[in-house]
Amino acid sequence: MDKLNQVLLRDEIRVGAALAAWLAHGGGEGLAKALQAPDAVIGAIEQADLRGMGGAGFATHRKWTPVADAPPGDKYIVCNGNEDEPGTFKDRFLLEHTPHQVIEGALIAAVATRANHVVLYVNPHQPAALAALGQAVQQWQGHPLFAAIGQRVGGAVSLRVVPSSGLYIGGEETAVIASVEGSFPFPRRKPPFPAQQGVHGAPTVVNNTETLAHVPGILRHGAAWYRGLGISGAAGTKLYSLSGDVLRPGLFELPMGTSLQSLVFEHGGGMLQGKEFKAVFTGGPSNTLLTKRDLDVALDFDSVRQRESRLGTGAMIVVSEGTSIVRKVAEYVSFFAQGSCGQCPPCKGGTFQLMRLLNRIDTGRGVRADMEALENLCRIARGSGRCGLIDGAVTVVESSVHQFRAEYEALLTA
Incomplete structure (x- = not known):
């Protein structure tokens, strides 16, 4: 784990640590400030420019504001x-190693x-995260800070862990809502958006684990401190x-805007x-590939x-020269097909x-008509689903063909 910056990854807070240990290291201060001035919280989040860390980088305050403005209930x-x-493993680390921080962010x-x-919605394939969260929830439920939240929101607050379906599609925010309601995680068309009609028809905020983990620090130290990181x-x-294909794969907490080269x-x-650098799948395998000429890019939402x-x-899957891009893309599209x-x-x-x-092209059985069919299918399939799964598959195929067409054509038999 990188030691340059430990805003989220706090070494002193480990799996199974008592809530008292979290509070002894400054935990709870953000929640206490929120309880003192609840109407100032969203403004602080906006000033900090906190974005959603689960994919699109949507401004967090824009998710929270309509729910705050909704009538009581x-x-x-x-x-x-x-x-x-594939390639994303940040949230499970946070849930396993610093569950109190995530919970505090959700409570704020x-x-x-x-x-x-x-609701803490967790993949059941991550038993260590479920165990750590379950223990942490019990500790929070018996603490005076938790009781004080009910006084601010106008009634008792429920805090619970809900295992997800374990399916890839179950992470799409409307599918999350369906799962929490006890249904199969079918994505729904938007609008209505979750802030308007979410779990059981109520206004709902769905935030990524990492997004919520940033919140306590912002409230504790201030928006200017956070932006300065x-x-x-x-x-x-x-x-x-x-x-x-890197020597030290792992999870690194670094300043937003760190270069891909770094x-x-x-x-x-x-x-x-x-090995030599060839390309990188950014944010997992559903985005446009970056190549050697992009090594200078700053890894933040706007620059990328x-x-x-x-x-x-923030997942970066690095591919070296000598590795088949066609093979990699075929593997990832297979994942999407199975996850639909x-x-x-x-x-x-x-x-x-x-x-x-x-698969036909990758195994040397493809012909030029297959290549044409692949590109035509990408053109007509985009936007045809209720969620972004098909769009992600199309994006990575189109990007790989654009960047590495010669690899595709070298595999065609006719």
Whole structure:
């Protein structure tokens, strides 16, 4: 684990640690400030420029504000810890190693929005995270700080852990809502948005685990402190899940805006011996690939978007020269095909056909007509599903063809 910055990854707080240990190291101070001035919380989050760390980088205060403005009644804060995408492993670390920080962030969100239900939604394939959260929840429920929240939101607050379906699609925010309601995680069309109609029809905030983990520090130290942690105008820190062909894969907390070059070659130790950098799948395998000419890019939401890609979850899957891009893309599209919920026929059928065509090309059985079919399918499939699964599959295929067309054509037999 990188030691440069430990805003989120606090070594002194380990699995199973008592709530008292978290509070002894400054935990709870952010929640106490929120209880003293609940109407100032959302403004602080906006000034800090906290973004959603689960994918799109949507401004956190814009999710919270409509829920806070909704009339009194049932409201939900849902911590989304489903995390099931290849190459992403940041949230499970937070849930296992600093569950009190995540819970405090969710409770601050409840104070700010006057929500009376807090749900910690966790992938059941992460038993250590479930165990740590279960213990942490029991400790919070018996603490005076938790009791004080009810006085601010106008009634008793529920705090519970809900295992997800364990399916990839279960991390999409409307699928999260369906799962919390006890249904199969079918994504729903938007609008209505969760802030308008979420769990059981109530206003709902769905935030990624890492997003909520940033909140206590912002309330404790202030928005200016948080913004100052970033580089060149980017705010805060980011957890980067680095994997693939590097010497030191792992989880690194670094200033938001750290360059791709620095992440791979300084913190990641560079490429495996005898290997050269070829490309990186950013934010998991559902985004545009970055190549050698992008090594200077600052890893923040806006800078990566300017390179026509997305930072996403901060996962960086590094690929070296000599590794087949076609093979990698075929593997990831297979993951998407298996993860499709089947609700939208264009998505289910489209991802399956993309997988079939990629496998034909990858195994040397493809012809030029297969390549043309692959590109045509990408053109017609985008936007055909209720969620972004088919769009993610299309994006990585189109990007790989654009960047590495010669690799594809070299595999065609005719």
